[in-house]
Amino acid sequence: MLHIANLRASIAGKTILNGLDLDIAAGEVHAIMGPNGAGKSTLANVLAGRDGYVVSGEATFEGVDLLALAPEDRAAVGVFLAFQHPVEIPGVGNMYFLRSAVNVVRAKRGLPEIGAMDFLGVAKEHMARLEMDPAFLSRSVNAGFSGGEKKRNEILQMSMLEPRLAILDETDSGLDIDALRIVAQGIERLRSPDRSMLIITHHPRLLDDVRPDYVHVLSGGRIVRSGDHHLAAELEANGYTSTLAAVPA
Amino acid sequence: MSDVIEALVEREYAFGFHSDLDTDLAPKGLDEDVVRLISAKKGEPEWLLEWRLAAFCHFLTLEEPTWSNVHHPPIDYQDMHYWAAPKPKPQLASLDELDPEIRATFDKLGISLAEQERLSGVAVDAILDSVSVATTFKAKLAEAGVIFCSFSEAVREHPDLVRKYLGSVVGYRDNFFAALNSAVFSDGSFCFIPAGVRCPMELSTYFRINAAQTGQFERTLIVAEEGASVSYLEGCTAPMRDENQLHAAVVELIALDDASIKYSTVQNWYPGDADGKGGIYNFVTKRGRCAGARSKISWTQVETGSAITWKYPSVILQGDDSVGEFYSVAVTTNHQQADTGTKMIHIGRNTRSTILSKGISAGHAQNTYRGLVKILRSATGARNHTRCDSLLIGPECGAHTFPYVEVKNDTAQVEHEASTSKIGEDQLFYCRQRGLTEEDATSMIVNGFCREVFDELPMEYAVEAQALMRVSLEGAVG
Numbered sequence: 001m002l003h004i005a006n007l008r009a010s011i012a013g014k015t016i017l018n019g020l021d022l023d024i025a026a027g028e029v030h031a032i033m034g035p036n037g038a039g040k041s042t043l044a045n046v047l048a049g050r051d052g053y054v055v056s057g058e059a060t061f062e063g064v065d066l067l068a069l070a071p072e073d074r075a076a077v078g079v080f081l082a083f084q085h086p087v088e089i090p091g092v093g094n095m096y097f098l099r100s101a102v103n104v105v106r107a108k109r110g111l112p113e114i115g116a117m118d119f120l121g122v123a124k125e126h127m128a129r130l131e132m133d134p135a136f137l138s139r140s141v142n143a144g145f146s147g148g149e150k151k152r153n154e155i156l157q158m159s160m161l162e163p164r165l166a167i168l169d170e171t172d173s174g175l176d177i178d179a180l181r182i183v184a185q186g187i188e189r190l191r192s193p194d195r196s197m198l199i200i201t202h203h204p205r206l207l208d209d210v211r212p213d214y215v216h217v218l219s220g221g222r223i224v225r226s227g228d229h230h231l232a233a234e235l236e237a238n239g240y241t242s243t244l245a246a247v248p249a
Numbered sequence: 250m251s252d253v254i255e256a257l258v259e260r261e262y263a264f265g266f267h268s269d270l271d272t273d274l275a276p277k278g279l280d281e282d283v284v285r286l287i288s289a290k291k292g293e294p295e296w297l298l299e300w301r302l303a304a305f306c307h308f309l310t311l312e313e314p315t316w317s318n319v320h321h322p323p324i325d326y327q328d329m330h331y332w333a334a335p336k337p338k339p340q341l342a343s344l345d346e347l348d349p350e351i352r353a354t355f356d357k358l359g360i361s362l363a364e365q366e367r368l369s370g371v372a373v374d375a376i377l378d379s380v381s382v383a384t385t386f387k388a389k390l391a392e393a394g395v396i397f398c399s400f401s402e403a404v405r406e407h408p409d410l411v412r413k414y415l416g417s418v419v420g421y422r423d424n425f426f427a428a429l430n431s432a433v434f435s436d437g438s439f440c441f442i443p444a445g446v447r448c449p450m451e452l453s454t455y456f457r458i459n460a461a462q463t464g465q466f467e468r469t470l471i472v473a474e475e476g477a478s479v480s481y482l483e484g485c486t487a488p489m490r491d492e493n494q495l496h497a498a499v500v501e502l503i504a505l506d507d508a509s510i511k512y513s514t515v516q517n518w519y520p521g522d523a524d525g526k527g528g529i530y531n532f533v534t535k536r537g538r539c540a541g542a543r544s545k546i547s548w549t550q551v552e553t554g555s556a557i558t559w560k561y562p563s564v565i566l567q568g569d570d571s572v573g574e575f576y577s578v579a580v581t582t583n584h585q586q587a588d589t590g591t592k593m594i595h596i597g598r599n600t601r602s603t604i605l606s607k608g609i610s611a612g613h614a615q616n617t618y619r620g621l622v623k624i625l626r627s628a629t630g631a632r633n634h635t636r637c638d639s640l641l642i643g644p645e646c647g648a649h650t651f652p653y654v655e656v657k658n659d660t661a662q663v664e665h666e667a668s669t670s671k672i673g674e675d676q677l678f679y680c681r682q683r684g685l686t687e688e689d690a691t692s693m694i695v696n697g698f699c700r701e702v703f704d705e706l707p708m709e710y711a712v713e714a715q716a717l718m719r720v721s722l723e724g725a726v727g
């Protein structure tokens with residue numbers, strides 16, 4: 001469903017993505033690993049439509065040219081990015097924010113608005129599963145949340161927005177073991193035949209809980225190796241440098 | 250990001266119509282005869298004329314202040330009208346007699362007086378150019394013993410009260426614009442809450458400048474006697490005109506023992522066009538005196554309009570244990586300038602004040618917070634907490650903070666916090682990734698920034714303020 005071909009992106013005159021190819025079919029979960037600074041967040045940002053990059057190449061989702069759309073229109077198509085560093089928005093209620101987002105996306109899909117009461121009910125169910133205190137709904141978006149709480153809030157948003165393409169950028173980083181399990185379960189629950197996922201991670205640990213269909217290594221602005229979850233274990237054992245040196249790229 | 254800035258720069262003013270009313274104008278210019286003419290037109294008693302003349306004599310000795318952080322070409326005080334009233338001068342027995350054009354003007358502003366009276370339970374005094382044209386809900390207020398009427402009517406019906414309190418908080422010697430106002434003020438609102446009465450409804454005044462080349466100089470006087478309380482809201486708009494118009498109002502509040510006055514302003518005077526042409530010069534003196542023990546005065550302001558805003562709603566904390574509060578949102582876009590803040594003068598023991606200022610600038614606008622916290626020797630146990638937050642939208646605007654503190658009593662505690670932030674690309678992108686448009690995202694982030702101040706507004710006006718903020722920041726045309 002997601003088709004990326006020869007994708008290039010540069011910022012401040014520096015080339016980050018350099019001819020990247022990737023296809024993710026409906027229902028598949030792909031993991032992307034790679035050294036720090038390899039361009040993993042750049043890939044996520046470019047797919048979600050962040051300003052500031054010079055982009056060329058192809059990225060379509062179900063035939064829709066993502067690169068031609070504003071970020072909010074990509075969201076309407078069903079693209080969701082769980083941010084590596086979710087921002088704080090002081091004074092804007094978490095529940096209000098989430099409901100605005102859900103309703104705006106629903107409106108674009110021709111679905112009716114969800115009223116405040118119904119929304120609250122659904123949100124609380126999701127929060128219970130993510131072991132989040134309902135008090136987080138009345139707090140400002142991410143303001144004063146701990147690292148782990150922010151990440152759970154991203155999963156909450158993802159669960160409520162029901163995206164078609166979910167991109168998770170190091171959602172597992174900085175989590176303790178229990179939080180990691182909760183987040184992994186949250187992701188696993190969202191796995192479905194009509195949803196594609198792209199999980200950016202450094203930790204094979206996550207991939208034990210959320211078993212990906214494919215694992216890719218991003219380096220030098222391209223996918224340099226692909227495999228199944230055994231590749232993650234190999235990377236864990238040998239590190240990027242020697243794993244990549246072992247194969248002619 | 251650039252789209253948002255563009256929208257801001259191209260912001261248009263939704264209240265810029267002007268109404269074809271037959272207007273009674275005094276000749277342009279200011280001299281003793283004009284002062285006498287205004288007083289005569291209003292059939293004022295001798296003492297008030299004398300007070301005006303004394304103010305005028307003092308005014309002649311003053312120079313326009315230049316200490317603020319605003320810049321404008323010199324104002325020619327001889328090149329404007331000091332009196333403009335819709336003709337025929339309204340002496341209305343009921344709202345039904347109101348000139349249909351005036352009615353239509355207020356309807357366009359979304360203040361249908363009749364509707365207001367029937368539905369909203371908010372008493373409104375509407376002031377067009379210089380004259381108060383309608384006060385709703387009079388009868389109901391009178392039952393509670395509350396006096397709420399135009400200033401002119403108060404001079405006629407309650408001269409002793411007016412004489413007792415007029416100029417008792419803002420004397421005509423106070424400053425240049427206060428002297429000018431005292432000499433030529435045309436009308437305004439008067440409000441008196443007798444001892445022990447909680448005013449049964451919100452009181453509200455709408456000011457509208459309609460006539461061209463006219464200055465507006467109104468006075469508001471609010472007195473809350475022992476144990477009385479009132480919440481008062483002021484709203485303002487003006488038509489779009491190429492020349493700058495002067496608005497120099499004076500507001501005086503007096504709270505006796507255990508009284509409380511909450512004064513809220515939603516100011517949306519015409520700000521001028523995108524090139525900085527036209528717009529209202531809003532030079533206003535607002536001050537409250539917590540005269541009694543345990544009294545409380547609270548100013549909340551949402552300032553989105555005017556080419557230049559120069560105002561410092563202040564509280565003199567005279568009574569022991571009295572409380573002063575100042576909550577402010579000031580938005581400047583395009584070439585608007587705002588120099589606003591507050592003064593808290595602590596005199597009584599254990600007096601407390603809170604200042605929360607939120608400044609938002611976009612385009613080429615300049616936004617200045619200027620505040621004074623003064624703790625006199627007598628103010629044992631006084632406390633102040635000040636926070637000033639600035640939000641910048643785009644690279645070419647500015648925010649400035651000048652907090653002055655003078656403490657003469659070492660038992661006092663004074664705290665000051667300040668922050669400046671930009672609407673980040675990060676915040677905008679985050680919101681847009683979740684499906685919100687850039688405009689919705691900006692408006693949401695700005696409203697979030699202002700939340701704590703909006704929470705201080707009466708409920709229905711908090712909603713209005715949010716809507717106004719949206720209009721101000723999005724170039725939406727009403």
Ligand SMILES: Nc1ncnc2c1ncn2[C@@H]1O[C@H](COP(=O)(O)OP(=O)(O)O)[C@@H](O)[C@H]1O
Pocket residue numbers: 011012014016034035036037038039040041042043
């Ligand atoms: N705004 C920017 N200006 C210049 N270089 C940038 C900018 N943003 C990211 N980079 C650089 O691009 C490279 C890839 O960054 P990123 O995609 O965040 O890596 P990853 O997520 O794989 O760790 C890094 O070398 C980073 O320093």
Ligand SMILES: [Mg+2]
Pocket residue numbers: 040041042084169170
């Ligand atoms: Mg990254």
